[in-house]
Amino acid sequence: xxxxxxxDSRAMRxxxxxxxxxxxxxxxxxxxxxxxxxxxxxxxxxxxxxxxxNMPVMDGYTFVQRVRDDTRWRDVTLMMVTTESExxxxxxxxAAGAHEYVIKPFTPDAIVNKLELLGxxxxxxxx
Amino acid sequence: xxxxxxxxxxxxxxxxxxxxxxYQQGKEYLVAARLLPLARESGDADVDVYVRRLKTDASERRxxxxxxxxxxxxxxxxxxxxxxxxxxxxxxxxAARQATRKVSIWSAACSSGQEAYSLSILLDQQxxxxxxxxxxxxxxxxxMLERVKxxxxxxxxxxxxxxxxxxxxxxxxVGSEWEVSPELRRVVTTQHLNLATTxxxxxxxxxxxxxxxxxxxxxxxxxxxxxxxxxxxxPGGALLLGSSxxxxxxxxxxxxxxxxxxxxxxxxxxxxxxxLAAPTRAAG
Numbered sequence: 278x279x280x281x282x283x284x285d286s287r288a289m290r291x292x293x294x295x296x297x298x299x300x301x302x303x304x305x306x307x308x309x310x311x312x313x314x315x316x317x318x319x320x321x322x323x324x325x326x327x328x329x330x331n332m333p334v335m336d337g338y339t340f341v342q343r344v345r346d347d348t349r350w351r352d353v354t355l356m357m358v359t360t361e362s363e364x365x366x367x368x369x370x371x372a373a374g375a376h377e378y379v380i381k382p383f384t385p386d387a388i389v390n391k392l393e394l395l396g397x398x399x400x401x402x403x404x
Numbered sequence: 405x406x407x408x409x410x411x412x413x414x415x416x417x418x419x420x421x422x423x424x425x426x427y428q429q430g431k432e433y434l435v436a437a438r439l440l441p442l443a444r445e446s447g448d449a450d451v452d453v454y455v456r457r458l459k460t461d462a463s464e465r466r467x468x469x470x471x472x473x474x475x476x477x478x479x480x481x482x483x484x485x486x487x488x489x490x491x492x493x494x495x496x497x498x499a500a501r502q503a504t505r506k507v508s509i510w511s512a513a514c515s516s517g518q519e520a521y522s523l524s525i526l527l528d529q530q531x532x533x534x535x536x537x538x539x540x541x542x543x544x545x546x547x548m549l550e551r552v553k554x555x556x557x558x559x560x561x562x563x564x565x566x567x568x569x570x571x572x573x574x575x576x577x578v579g580s581e582w583e584v585s586p587e588l589r590r591v592v593t594t595q596h597l598n599l600a601t602t603x604x605x606x607x608x609x610x611x612x613x614x615x616x617x618x619x620x621x622x623x624x625x626x627x628x629x630x631x632x633x634x635x636x637x638x639p640g641g642a643l644l645l646g647s648s649x650x651x652x653x654x655x656x657x658x659x660x661x662x663x664x665x666x667x668x669x670x671x672x673x674x675x676x677x678x679x680l681a682a683p684t685r686a687a688g
Contacts, residue, residue, distance in 0.1 A: 367568060
């Protein structure tokens with residue numbers, strides 16, 4: 278299993294990397310949506326993208342739209358991980374094609390719970 | 405129980421760095437309460453001495469972070485019981501309640517209410533038109549019951565197991581919290597109840613959730629609780645315990661049945677209830 282972690286904060290990428298690495302994921306990191314798209318164009322085929330909303334160059338919402346507009350990447354699961362917590366923003370992201378939405382701050386088990394809901398736990402995790 | 409300001413800042417910073425979870429000023433008591441058992445376990449005189457230990461002990465830091473971030477209940481906790489509810493238990497209750505078109509559920513030891521409201525969401529989606537449901541949420545803590553009634557949850561709580569589609573469908577933002585919709589709250593009634601003592605008058609229920617509670621009681625109290633709950637489960641109804649809990653070796657008045665990935669406990673009815681012994685005595 279492979280996760281593409283997209284966040285302009287190095288600290289947040291590191292937190293997310295540790296959580297999904299513990300679950301057996303390999304990871305690739307990108308500082309913004311465009312860098313993440315470049316990875317996909319380059320042939321990276323992640324099972325999961327963890328996506329911040331507010332980033333320079335290309336934001337996470339635009340990234341979700343771009344991925345969903347391209348059938349090459351229809352199998353990748355998209356999960357927003359962001360401080361954007363308005364009801365309307367969550368609806369927008371889901372409508373654009375995000376599968377799940379985690380609002381910062383979160384606990385590690387919140388990410389684990391969501392991946393379990395999505396059927397994306399790479400290894401058996403004790404309850 | 406107290407914690408020095410410098411200790412609190414160190415711990416809050418550690419947790420934020422490692423998990424992104426925020427302990428803001430005003431949460432000193434909570435941090436001290438969660439670290440005190442670990443301080444005692446390490447033989448430290450108080451929480452501040454323990455926090456000094458954390459600065460040089462990485463494995464203890466991990467334990468402290470766990471203590472500060474887990475043990476909270478979540479939505480659809482463990483998932484499998486809710487799958488069993490949707491796939492088997494609720495359809496059975498609907499089949500049994502055609503006359504009244506009403507399903508009754510008890511969330512015993514409901515804590516802050518995520519179990520009751522998770523069930524309420526499933527009922528909203530699964531119950532046939534024209535049917536009603538009632539979920540009784542009970543707890544020994546009146547503070548917890550107030551939380552259930554308020555139906556408000558922090559951002560951290562919302563993230564734990566609640567699918568985003570349910571969040572946007574059933575919750576609205578109120579300040580920094582999220583509030584359960586009136587349609588879900590209508591189904592949930594709260595009542596103060598101490599499982600360890602005689603129950604107040606209760607109806608019978610089609611399904612009882614008593615999850616991760618029995619572990620806190622001694623053997624005799626567990627037996628007593630199961631005996632009193634037995635009388636409150638409708639014939640053909642079901643009791644769900646936590647994944648590490650069982651009626652096995654406690655009482656022979658429950659049958660265990662595998663439903664999906666969970667064990668469901670069915671009350672065995674006394675012979676008289678089936679009319680096997682009673683007519684003979686009546687004739688005599």
